[in-house]
Amino acid sequence: MNSAISSEILKPAIVVTVDLSDPDLASINSLGFYEASVVQDVFDYVELAFNTKTGREGRSLVGGKEVVGYALENPQKIYSTALLRVTGPCYGGDWIRRDMAEVVSGYIKQPLRVRFYLISEDDSCQNNNSPSNGKEYSFEKSELFSIVRLYQILHRENLFNSSFEKGTKVSANPAQLRIIGGSSKMSFIQAFMEAAKYNLGDKESQNLNPSYKPSDYYTEEPGTVVAKRYKISKERMGSKVKADSLSYKVYLPYGYDPKGSTKYPVLYLLHGSGGDQGSWNAFWPILDTLIEEKTIPKLIAVAPVTGNSYWVDSYKYGAVESSLIQNLVPRIDNNYNTINNRDGRGLIGFSMGGYGALRFSLLYPDLFGAASLLSPAVQYDEAPETSGAVQRGSFGEPYDPREWEAKNYPVALESYRKQSYRVPIFIIIGDDDWNHVNEKEDLPDGAYRYNMEFQATALYLLLTRSMLNNRASSSDDRSPSEFRVVNGGHDINVWATGFERGIIYMFSNAMSAPYVSR
Secondary structure (H helix, E strand, O other), rough: HHHHHHHOOOOOOOOOOOOOOOOOOOOOOHHHHHHHHHHHHHHHHHOOOOOOOOHHHEEEEEEEEHHHHHHHHHOOOOEEEEEEOOOOOOOOOOOOHHHHHHHHHHOOOOOOOOEEEEEEOOOOOOOOOOOOOOOOOHHOOOOHHHHHHHHHHHHOOOOOOOOOOOOOOOOOOEEEEEEEEEHHHHHHHHHHHHHHHHOOOOOOOOOOOOOOOOOHOOOOOOOOEEEEEEEOHHHHHOOOOOOOEEEEEEEEEEOOOOOOOOOOOEEEOOOOOOOOOOOOHHHHHHHHHHOOOOOOOEEEEEEEOOOOOOOOEEOEEEEHHHHEEEHHHHHHHHHEEOOOOOHHHHEEEEHHHHHHHHHHHHOOOOOEEEEEEEOOOOOOOOOOOOOHHHHOOOOOOOOOHHHHHHHHHHHHHHHHHOOOOOOOEEEEEOOOOHHHHHHOOOOOOOOHHOOOOHHHHHHHHHHHOOOOOOOOOOOOOOOOOEEEEEEEOOOHHHHHHHHHHHHHHHHHOOOOOOOOOO
């Protein structure tokens, strides 16, 4: 606090820590929240003893789940609240359902609104709900998921039962969700400082509140980007070939010598809905800058173009998956100086391309060594009627739920579990990413399950905490992955920072740097 205030990162503030470890000082009511009298005594004392702002506008709470309950029960006393889930014992994943329903129902009947900042580590309570004795893992009972559900209840559902037009924002309580990495004292300090900034009205760190500015990426040594096209082998692709050729772009780093002996890793970049030759144009300067600054090693990047495809073989878009796996990857290895094995290949995709990158990671772990998913358009269960999976034709036209189920990632995950390779996967979304609740006609019971924050959390938990190979879960069984939630939506602000961090993660955990062949 001293450092942050003196450097003007934080506004000056009084910080009060309360020790409630003595049972004589703390009384816990039946809902599991601090009795109002205990907290009120602290308020009264501090506001008499020090020069404070009085009233709710001058008070913020930071702590565990108890502060959430207190703020919802006493909105007339609290202006903002931060939930830090980075240290301490596990609460148990069902605390939202068990404790919050009655309190929230009372909160929405009164006019005051408390601002909430919910921040957690992706590794928080890693052992919580670990499967054993052959029992199936339930991601909805994990503590990390409960924090995401709290955010949804407050900010992403139609909490106040208001009327709204399709595609417009639903009236919501002010709230922010952040998922950071790690599980350590430094993670706690980071979370506390970001919570303090939010409560005091200061700006978050750039890594949690990213914004894309083209001017941030400039290099004197740009790579070369060339457009290519090749004929698809119909004999190998089968009956689902619709196009005679596949177009793609190739990024070659500055100094690339086609006759040289240096072998380079390759990133395969999969675009989202409506993708074209320009889908990755904003990302080439990012690669140039990261390479020139030596943040990442030199690499080759390949960006195929398929339009609205989810990167699966389909009658509408053709044998997209088969063409990429059977034709494009061998073609790149034959025509460029590549590291011709899984350690030399990675996948990055945004939106629909994030689905494709996940699918290829799980189905072809012998070909790809790491992946980054930027706002991936994944659904654990059935696809909502308003989703691209139903409306765009990748899974039948008209949509065939059987085709979706056969190609959805839980099926791929089962085959992935049965083999020995593990693909490190970096997942990033914005806390205001795609929200199907805004689609008026798509509001069945449990519509919150369609939202990006639900589905990305489910994917991360299934990768890192579900039982693999039908054995009791251990660190060796879990598939390596990291999960981040930052401020933002389904756009380049989130994807640009995810692109940077994802590549760093991929090279730190799996992918090989260039080397000179002998």
